[in-house]
Amino acid sequence: xxxxxxxxxxxxxxxxxxxxxxxAALHEIGPVIEVGPGDIIVVGYDAINSVLRDPGxxxxxxxxxxxxxxSWRANPVxxxxxxxxxxxxxxxxxxxxxxxxxxxxxxxxxxxxxxxAKMAGELLDAMADRGADGSAVEFMHDFAYLLPxxxxxELIGIPEADREGFRPIARDLVGIFELRDLEALPxxxxxxxxxxxxxTGLAASRRANPRDDLLSDLLAISDRDDGTxxxxxxxxxxxxxxxxxxxxxxxxxxxxxxxxxxDPPAGQAVRDGSVPVSAFVEEVLRFxxxxxxxxxxxxxxxxGGVAIxxxxxxxxxxxxxxxxxxxxxxxxxxxPMRNDGGPLSFGGGAHFCIGAALARLEAAVAFPRLxxxxxxxxxxxxxxxxxxxxxxxxxxxxxxxx
Ligand code: HEM
Numbered sequence: 071x072x073x074x075x076x077x078x079x080x081x082x083x084x085x086x087x088x089x090x091x092x093x094a095a096l097h098e099i100g101p102v103i104e105v106g107p108g109d110i111i112v113v114g115y116d117a118i119n120s121v122l123r124d125p126g127x128x129x130x131x132x133x134x135x136x137x138x139x140x141s142w143r144a145n146p147v148x149x150x151x152x153x154x155x156x157x158x159x160x161x162x163x164x165x166x167x168x169x170x171x172x173x174x175x176x177x178x179x180x181x182x183x184x185x186x187a188k189m190a191g192e193l194l195d196a197m198a199d200r201g202a203d204g205s206a207v208e209f210m211h212d213f214a215y216l217l218p219x220x221x222x223x224e225l226i227g228i229p230e231a232d233r234e235g236f237r238p239i240a241r242d243l244v245g246i247f248e249l250r251d252l253e254a255l256p257x258x259x260x261x262x263x264x265x266x267x268x269x270t271g272l273a274a275s276r277r278a279n280p281r282d283d284l285l286s287d288l289l290a291i292s293d294r295d296d297g298t299x300x301x302x303x304x305x306x307x308x309x310x311x312x313x314x315x316x317x318x319x320x321x322x323x324x325x326x327x328x329x330x331x332x333d334p335p336a337g338q339a340v341r342d343g344s345v346p347v348s349a350f351v352e353e354v355l356r357f358x359x360x361x362x363x364x365x366x367x368x369x370x371x372x373x374g375g376v377a378i379x380x381x382x383x384x385x386x387x388x389x390x391x392x393x394x395x396x397x398x399x400x401x402x403x404x405x406p407m408r409n410d411g412g413p414l415s416f417g418g419g420a421h422f423c424i425g426a427a428l429a430r431l432e433a434a435v436a437f438p439r440l441x442x443x444x445x446x447x448x449x450x451x452x453x454x455x456x457x458x459x460x461x462x463x464x465x466x467x468x469x470x471x472x
Pocket of ligand 1: 122129155158167222311314315316318319323351359360361364365414415416417420421422423424425426428429438442
């Protein structure tokens with residue numbers, strides 16, 4: 071197959087459902103592939119790593135929105151997205167990211183463990199009730215989706231009473247990550263407006279009465295820094311934390327359970343402790359990454375022998391890098407005890423995922439509890455995958471528990 075044929079296949083539902091044979095075909099062509107003028111895909115582990123760590127490669131920012139969609143400012147969602155650290159370059163990126171990082175500390179994440187364990191326990195209780203008569207339970211809806219969204223609400227400081235109505239709006243906003251046609255924009259814009267209004271009100275209330283939560287800490291830091299983080303920047307990045315923080319983790323939980331359903335000994339090894347849950351989670355991240363790709367804009371340089379020009383678009387296929395045969399022995403084999411390197415699933419360099427420790431903690435808390443609570447958990451019918459490439463996961467993963 072030629073690179074164009076492979077990419078065309080990746081753009082179709084069948085290719086998205088199982089991109090791994092197509093990635094293997096790309097690896098045979100080379101680590102860096104010029105698909106057309108100004109269009110490069112990066113599939114080799116080392117090449118992806120060096121792109122992500124090289125500040126010369128920039129993320130698409132406001133200037134690209136200006137070129138691709140001159141009316142972007144008329145869309146509330148793009149006004150927010152233009153402030154997201156994910157879409158900022160230095161020096162704005164470093165200024166805002168470091169302020170957020172001062173509030174989103176390892177201590178705050180570790181401190182969430184008891185709350186995550188409690189939430190996971192409650193969700194498992196509800197699943198047990200629903201599946202007590204042997205009927206099928208929908209894992210994605212009843213657990214994988216509810217745990218991360220509740221955790222991120224807890225982290226930010228969104229009161230319990232507000233969370234229920236919040237989830238569908240957050241889900242609509244996630245649509246921006248995989249915007250295929252502009253018809254979806256009105257719904258996404260509406261979600262962006264509603265979330266921003268909500269966060270504006272919540273911020274006013276936390277400013278008046280701070281609590282022990284991320285939002286109160288962020289407000290205190292930005293107020294102390296006297297305007298270096300504007301209210302708009304802060305509020306817009308709260309919506310980023312919300313959307314970046316749950317669909318991805320939802321998919322980590324779903325993709326991990328599917329591996330166990332297909333390979334019960336892998337689950338048994340986590341249940342009996344012969345495989346540490348942290349090793350299991352790392353291998354799930356590598357084997358079936360919830361985020362399959364990210365992108366950068368090139369500068370005048372050479373990468374893997376391919377000349378890059380300023381403005382060249384590079385798609386870095388993280389999911390392919392995780393299956394690079396030059397890096398991983400027998401990459402299509404699920405092996406939590408492999409020691410040939412970590413996955414690229416959280417990116418690398420300046421934009422390395424700020425929520426990586428939280429996502430790992432959620433999965434490490436969830437899997438052992440799920441497996442010991444339901445030792446007989448099994449697939450009940452055909453799972454359905456979401457028909458997306460960037461975010462890889464399931465819509466439905468029905469299971470029986472007894
Ligand atoms: C398994 C779960 C997750 C995966 C696979 C994941 C993946 C990623 C990746 C690949 C990037 C880098 C994108 C790039 O370089 O272009 C990223 C960035 C980011 N992630 Fe995550 N993420 C996960 C969970 C989370 C969670 C739980 C949060 C927040 C609570 C979060 C917040 C962010 C933010 C704010 C950024 C932007 C960082 C920056 O641009 O400086 N992520 N994530």
